[in-house]
Structure formats: C-alpha cells, structure tokens
Amino acid sequence: MTAVNEGTYAGSGVQAEYRTCRFTGLKIERNAEILIRVNAVAAVVFLAWGGLLGLLVALTRWPAIQLLDAELFYLVLTGHGANVLVFWIIFFEVAVLYFAAAVLLNTRLAAPKFAWLGFALMIVGALMANYAVLRGDSSVMFTSYPPMMASHWFYLSLILFAVGALVAVCCFFATLVVAKEEGTYEGSVPLVTFGAITAAIIAVFTIASGAIILIPTWLWSLGLISEIDSLMYKLVWWGFGHSSQQINVSAHVAIWYAIAAMVLGAKPLSEKVSRMAFFMYILFLQLASAHHLLAEPGLSETWKIVNTSYMMYLAVLGSMIHGLTVPGAIEAAQRRNGYTRGAFEWLTKAPWGNPAFSGMFMSLVMFGFIGGITGVILGTEQLNILMHNTLYVPGHFHGTVVAGTTLAFMAATYILVPLFFGRDIVWPTLAKWQPYLFGIGAGGISLFMMGAGTLGVSRRHWDLALTDAVHAFEYPPAAYLMMALNGIFGVLASIGGALFVIIVVASILFGRKLDGPDAKLTFPLHDRSRESVATYGSHATLKLPGTIILVAIFFTAFVLYYFVNWMYLSELWLLR
Amino acid sequence: MAITPPENRLWWKEPIHGIELGWVIIAFLWGLFMFFFMIAWHFIGQQNLSTETYRIQPWRFADKVEAFADEYQVVDENGEPVFENGVPVVRPPAGGDAYYLARLWEFWPILELQKGQSYRLHLSSADWQHGLSIQPTNINISVHPGYMHVINITPTETGDFGVICNEYCGIGHHNMTGRIRVVD
Numbered sequence: 001m002t003a004v005n006e007g008t009y010a011g012s013g014v015q016a017e018y019r020t021c022r023f024t025g026l027k028i029e030r031n032a033e034i035l036i037r038v039n040a041v042a043a044v045v046f047l048a049w050g051g052l053l054g055l056l057v058a059l060t061r062w063p064a065i066q067l068l069d070a071e072l073f074y075l076v077l078t079g080h081g082a083n084v085l086v087f088w089i090i091f092f093e094v095a096v097l098y099f100a101a102a103v104l105l106n107t108r109l110a111a112p113k114f115a116w117l118g119f120a121l122m123i124v125g126a127l128m129a130n131y132a133v134l135r136g137d138s139s140v141m142f143t144s145y146p147p148m149m150a151s152h153w154f155y156l157s158l159i160l161f162a163v164g165a166l167v168a169v170c171c172f173f174a175t176l177v178v179a180k181e182e183g184t185y186e187g188s189v190p191l192v193t194f195g196a197i198t199a200a201i202i203a204v205f206t207i208a209s210g211a212i213i214l215i216p217t218w219l220w221s222l223g224l225i226s227e228i229d230s231l232m233y234k235l236v237w238w239g240f241g242h243s244s245q246q247i248n249v250s251a252h253v254a255i256w257y258a259i260a261a262m263v264l265g266a267k268p269l270s271e272k273v274s275r276m277a278f279f280m281y282i283l284f285l286q287l288a289s290a291h292h293l294l295a296e297p298g299l300s301e302t303w304k305i306v307n308t309s310y311m312m313y314l315a316v317l318g319s320m321i322h323g324l325t326v327p328g329a330i331e332a333a334q335r336r337n338g339y340t341r342g343a344f345e346w347l348t349k350a351p352w353g354n355p356a357f358s359g360m361f362m363s364l365v366m367f368g369f370i371g372g373i374t375g376v377i378l379g380t381e382q383l384n385i386l387m388h389n390t391l392y393v394p395g396h397f398h399g400t401v402v403a404g405t406t407l408a409f410m411a412a413t414y415i416l417v418p419l420f421f422g423r424d425i426v427w428p429t430l431a432k433w434q435p436y437l438f439g440i441g442a443g444g445i446s447l448f449m450m451g452a453g454t455l456g457v458s459r460r461h462w463d464l465a466l467t468d469a470v471h472a473f474e475y476p477p478a479a480y481l482m483m484a485l486n487g488i489f490g491v492l493a494s495i496g497g498a499l500f501v502i503i504v505v506a507s508i509l510f511g512r513k514l515d516g517p518d519a520k521l522t523f524p525l526h527d528r529s530r531e532s533v534a535t536y537g538s539h540a541t542l543k544l545p546g547t548i549i550l551v552a553i554f555f556t557a558f559v560l561y562y563f564v565n566w567m568y569l570s571e572l573w574l575l576r
Numbered sequence: 577m578a579i580t581p582p583e584n585r586l587w588w589k590e591p592i593h594g595i596e597l598g599w600v601i602i603a604f605l606w607g608l609f610m611f612f613f614m615i616a617w618h619f620i621g622q623q624n625l626s627t628e629t630y631r632i633q634p635w636r637f638a639d640k641v642e643a644f645a646d647e648y649q650v651v652d653e654n655g656e657p658v659f660e661n662g663v664p665v666v667r668p669p670a671g672g673d674a675y676y677l678a679r680l681w682e683f684w685p686i687l688e689l690q691k692g693q694s695y696r697l698h699l700s701s702a703d704w705q706h707g708l709s710i711q712p713t714n715i716n717i718s719v720h721p722g723y724m725h726v727i728n729i730t731p732t733e734t735g736d737f738g739v740i741c742n743e744y745c746g747i748g749h750h751n752m753t754g755r756i757r758v759v760d
C-alpha cells in the first residue's frame with residue numbers, strides 16, 4: 001500500500017504516524033504496519049521450516065522410500081507439528097489480529113512496545129522449541145503426553161510462546177479500546193474485526209488452559225512435581241489443543257469474508273446471521289476437548305455426548321452457516337458485478353487467476369467437505385473408535401488446518417504483501433498456479449491419510465510393514481498404495497508451499513514498488529473497494545441458486561458419509 | 577462490506593433472509609438429529625464402548641495379568657504350555673474375565689477368544705500411554721497407565737488379528753504389536 005498523504009495525527013496525546021492506502025482507502029499507522037510485517041515474515045519462515053519437515057515425514061511414511069531412520073522420524077514429526085501448527089499459524093494470526101483492529105478500524109496500534117515484547121517472547125519460544133527438539137531428547141510429539149517426558153526446554157519454550165501470544169492478544173484488545181475511545185469508526189465493528197475478536201476471545205481461554213497444564217508439566221520435567229496424571233493431562237491439554245483450532249477457524253473464516261470483500265466487493269448477506277455464527281464459536285467450542293477423549297477410559301457416556309455436541313452441535317452449526325453465507329455473499333456480489341447468467345456464471349467467471357481468490361475459494365470448499373465433515377464423524381461418540389489415533393486423524397486435520405487455514409492464510413498474503421510492504425507480487429504466472437498446487441497437494445494428503453486410516457494404519461508410526469515387531473501383521477496392499485499416494489501429494493503440496501515462500505520473499509525484496517500515482521496491482525482488488533469503505537450494509541440480492549445447489553451437495557455428502565460410517569460401525573465386533 | 581462497519585447501524589434489526597433462515601433451521605435440526613442419534617445408538621446399537629474404569633497401580637495390574645496368564649495358558653496334547661514367538665497363548669474362560677497388558681513395546685499375552693462369546697477385557701498399561709488397535713477389524717482404544725479399563729467385547733469373526741500400538745510410545749512404538757486369535 002502506498003502513501004499518498006503521510007502525516008502525523010495526535011489523538012489523546014499520542015503521536016501516531018499514518019498514511020492512506022491508495023488501493024483500499026484504509027488509513028494505516030506506522031507501528032501497526034511494522035508489527036504486521038514482522039509477524040507475517042516470522043510466520044512464513046516457520047512455515048518454510050515446518051513444511052520442509054512435513055515433506056520429510058511424508059517421504060518417510062512412503063514405504064518404498066522410508067527416507068529417515070526411526071529416531072529421526074519421530075524427531076522430525078515432533079518438529080513438524082510444533083512449527084506448522086503452532087508457530088506458523090499463530091504468528092500469522094497475530095498479524096491478522098493487528099490488521100483487523102488497527103487497520104480496519106483506522107486507528108493506531110495500542111502499546112506498540114508491548115506488541116514488540118509479545119513478538120520477542122514468541123520468537124524466543126519458537127527458537128527454543130526447535131532447539132529442544134533438535135537436541136533429540138524431546139521427540140514426544142507436540143502433544144507430549146505424560147508419563148513420556150521431554151527436556152524441560154520443550155515445555156518452557158511453549159510456555160514462553162504462549163505468554164508472548166497472550167501479550168499480543170492483549171494489544172489487540174487494547175487497540176479496540178483505543179479505536180472506540182477515539183471514535184475512529186462509526187457504529188459496530190466490521191464483520192471481519194468481529195471474527196477476529198471471536199478468535200482473540202477464544203485465544204485467551206486457550207492460552208489459560210495451556211498454562212494450567214504446561215506449567216505443572218514443566219515443573220514435573222524439572223523434578224519438582226512427582227507425577228502428572230495422564231488422563232487429566234489429556235483433558236486439560238486438549239482444552240488448549242482443540243480450542244486453538246477454533247482460533248484458526250475463526251481467523252480463516254474472517255479471512256474468507258475479507259478476501260471476498262476486497263477482491264469481489266462482497267458484503268455479508270446479513271450481518272446478524274454471520275455474527276451470530278461467529279458468536280456460536282465463542283459459546284460452544286471451548287470445552288470441545290471432549291472429542292479427543294472418546295476412546296479413553298474413565299469418562300462417562302453422558303459426559304462424552306454432551307461435551308462433544310453441546311446437545312445439538314451448535315459450533316458445527318456456526319461453521320455450516322458460514323458455509324452458506326460466504327459463498328452466498330460471493331454469489332450476490334458477482335451477480336451485482338454483472339455475472340448473472342445461469343446458476344453458476346458467478347462462479348465460472350470468478351477471478352480464478354487471482355491467487356487470493358482461488359486460494360480462498362479452495363480453502364472454503366476443502367475445509368467444508370474434507371475437514372468439516374470428517375471432524376464431525378471423528379467427534380461422534382461411538383464412531384470415534386473406528387479411527388481414533390489412526391492416520392484418519394491427521395487426514396482430517398490436514399483438511400482443516402492445511403487445506404483450510406493454511407491455504408486461506410496464503411491467499412490473504414497475496415493481498416497483505418502489496419498492502420503492507422508496498423511491493424507488487426512477482427512472477428504472476430507462478431503465483432497464479434501456486435494455490436492450485438498447494439491446494440491439490442493438501443487435499444490429496446488429507447484424503448489419502450484418511451484412506452489409510454480407514455484401513456487401520458496407525459498415525460505417528462515409522463514402519464507400516466512392522467518388520468521388527470514380535471508379532472507380524474500385514475496391512476492390506478491398498479494401505480501401501482495410500483501411503484505412496486500420500487507421499488506423491490505431499491511432494492506436490494511441498495512444491496506449492498515452497499513456491500509460496502519464494503514468491504512472497506521475492507515480492508517483498510524485489511517486487512515492483514507501488515508508489516507511483518498510477519501504480520497498478522497485478523492482482524487487482526475490487527474496483528469499488530475504495531468507495532465501499534464508506535458505504536454498504538447487508539446485501540440485498542436474494543436469488544442465490546448457485547449457492548443453494550452447492551450447499552445442497554454439501555449437505556447430501558455430509559448425511560451420506562455420516563450414515564456410511566454408522567454402517568461400518570455396525571459391522572464391528574460387539575462392544576456392550 | 578465485511579471489512580467496513582455495517583452501513584445500517586441497527587443491523588441486528590434487519591430481517592433474516594429466507595435462504596439463510598432455511599439453512600439455519602435445516603442445519604440446526606441436523607445437529608439435533610446427530611445428538612439424539614448418539615443417544616439412540618446406546619439402545620439400538622451393539623457398539624458402545626464401556627466406560628467401566630478402575631484406578632490401579634501399574635505393577636499391580638502387571639501382576640494380575642501374569643496370574644491370569646498362568647491360570648489360563650493353553651496346553652498342547654503333551655500337556656506342555658503353548659508359546660508363540662516366546663509369548664504364552666492364553667484362553668480366558670468364555671464369558672469371563674481376560675487381562676491384557678500394554679507395555680514398552682508389546683501387548684501381552686496372546687489371547688485366544690471364542691467367536692460369539694463375550695469377554696470382560698481388562699486393559700491397562702505398565703508404563704506409558706499406548707493405543708490398542710485391533711486390525712483389520714479396526715477397533716481403536718487408548719490405554720493409560722494407572723487406569724484399568726474393562727471392556728465388554730464379543731468377537732464376531734474368526735482368525736488371527738493383529739494388535740498394533742497406535743499411541744506414540746517412544747522409539748520402539750512401531751515394533752509394538754500383539755495378537756488376538758478368535759476360534760470357533
């Protein structure tokens with residue numbers, strides 16, 4: 001984003017430097033801009049590193065290659081989980097939070113010194129975690145279930161990182177307060193900011209759970225506490241581990257809305273429904289640690305059923321609502337943009353060559369169809385026994401957090417780089433293909449891991465052939481095929497991921513500077529995005545045949561797959 | 577736009593569009609259905625994991641499994657106890673109690689069960705967490721040290737079944753297996 005009118009602005013005695021973005025009309029404050037930049041860059045660095053480890057994992061689980069030896073495999077798998085699931089995602093989310101608060105509300109970042117403190121703690125934590133893992137005595141997987149013990153550095157690193165993230169979340173809330181007090185926006189906060197607030201509220205809860213469990217575990221690793229109960233640990237740990245996934249969902253749904261708005265000029269069908277759907281996340285996902293505990297001893301059926309579903313799956317309902325309102329908003333906007341023929345012209349004529357849009361839309365579809373449906377299946381009390389701890393589980397969450405969240409964040413980056421680094425995206429053709437490579441790769445690894453899991457293949461397991469085990473067992477040949485396909489699509493995803501990193505870094509360093517008065521973006525934003533900053537409420541177009549068809553397909557797939565799994569279950573040995 | 581404050585300040589008073597309302601209702605009812613179906617399966621289904629659990633010292637559980645194996649180990653026609661891969665083959669009484677130990681890195685002993693008979697399978701770990709994964713039938717249950725989980729299980733097919741550990745349990749995790757044999 002380029003400055004047209006730089007200037008200082010003094011509100012409530014605080015000096016802040018602003019510029020106005022020529023492409024969006026947004027007012028951007030200097031500190032907010034720098035902190036968004038550093039957090040986004042850190043995110044991409046950890047994605048590159050963690051993604052490389054993911055490739056090594058996939059190549060090791062490809063039986064014909066089995067690249068790493070067992071010890072290294074478990075080390076690398078621990079590193080993969082921590083770097084991508086925790087560091088990449090959370091650094092990026094901090095950038096999103098600052099964007100949604102400071103930039104979208106036209107205000108300054110509150111307490112920039114604290115924002116830097118948070119950033120520093122997160123960096124130290126992330127580096128320390130990698131140090132602990134690479135030492136070789138912390139190959140415990142990022143879940144670190146006791147009584148297996150990692151080096152104390154490992155727990156400490158996660159605690160530091162979490163404290164840093166908490167500081168960042170506090171800066172976000174403080175920024176909201178500043179905006180409100182200085183009256184930098186009118187009425188209610190934008191929907192995207194609302195989504196970010198959802199994410200931040202869940203983050204506070206999440207980090208609290210993390211502290212409750214990680215601090216005693218750290219003391220235990222130092223020998224100051226004699227025992228950590230393994231079941232209690234799992235219960236509280238997943239209060240942290242699962243709710244953090246809800247942060248991701250809130251953040252990437254907010255990004256879906258943001259990209260649809262910025263690229264297509266979409267506005268919510270109805271503010272009320274979309275906000276209610278976000279609100280459901282806050283109310284109903286916190287305690288969802290339950291669905292990670294369906295195959296554990298010692299917890300009653302009632303507890304399991306109530307806590308996985310909260311009586312009626314209200315958080316799932318939230319996601320299903322976004323599943324209609326996001327494509328609905330896009331369809332409405334595209335129809336307004338003139339693509340009105342048939343049920344699907346709005347979709348076929350969508351800007352599929354713009355990586356921000358294509359990434360966003362693939363993220364939406366794959367999150368729903370792959371990640372979402374399978375998540376509900378996994379979280380059903382009795383069905384869980386079919387795939388608990390099999391590769392089905394990583395298959396499911398590569399559908400949510402890779403094909404969903406990561407792809408959405410990548411898509412957003414294609415907008416963030418021009419906006420916050422003032423540089424255009426380089427190599428448009430490569431950039432155009434990148435989301436497809438990564439998206440198809442990510443979708444593939446999700447599906448093939450799920451396929452292998454359906455055949456019973458264990459997760460976190462080095463040797464499909466069980467060569468050195470006391471009692472031999474042979475998985476069906478189809479399982480070997482699945483793991484080979486998983487490897488191939490893992491390579492594809494890695495190429496897509498590497499391209500992303502290279503394009504982003506090259507754009508930041510060498511991209512065409514966007515400071516001339518008539519500089520144009522290679523991947524343009526919606527024409528009216530500037531004027532629309534001042535207008536628009538809920539959308540009025542009501543004929544959405546395409547969206548209705550898409551949602552009907554989704555719902556049919558959901559219902560069918562749900563019952564297919566009950567059928568599988570009914571064929572199992574009897575458990576009464 | 578989603579990135580700007582709603583134009584209509586009283587956005588919460590806007591009516592909800594029919595399409596949205598319809599979907600909210602359908603999705604809500606589906607959620608409700610899924611909730612009740614879990615409860616219903618406890619009545620109509622035959623696959624509901626028991627939750628009977630006892631606290632137990634890991635070493636005490638290991639002793640129980642040893643005693644159980646001694647008592648019910650299969651003997652061949654010469655009266656010799658049967659081992660396979662150095663592991664005793666144990667046939668618990670049909671309809672009775674069976675004990676199964678997970679430890680670094682094996683499931684112990686080999687169980688010989690009868691098809692169609694129900695067993696109370698006592699399951700626990702001597703050390704770390706493990707995962708009981710019976711293949712190819714695909715039953716997956718977590719095993720904790722210090723908790724004895726009593727599962728009511730009735731095999732419905734005969735054959736040799738692999739038991740594979742699917743909870744990461746250290747460097748020997750991929751070597752941790754066991755065997756359950758189901759006979760007529």
Ligand code: HEM
Nearest residue numbers: 054055058081084085141142394401459460461490493494
């Ligand atoms: C290049 C792209 C990627 C490839 C090829 C890949 C592949 C894999 C594979 C094969 C596994 C191992 C499953 C197992 O043995 O249990 C795995 C685990 C995992 N992956 Fe990825 N992955 C990729 C990207 C990502 C990203 C971007 C994220 C998060 C945003 C992610 C999160 C995870 C997590 C949390 C685990 C579980 C680790 C554990 O079990 O402790 N992956 N990945």
Ligand SMILES: [Cu+2]
Nearest residue numbers: 706741745752
């Ligand atoms: Cu094990």
Ligand SMILES: [Cu+2]
Nearest residue numbers: 741743745749
């Ligand atoms: Cu194991």
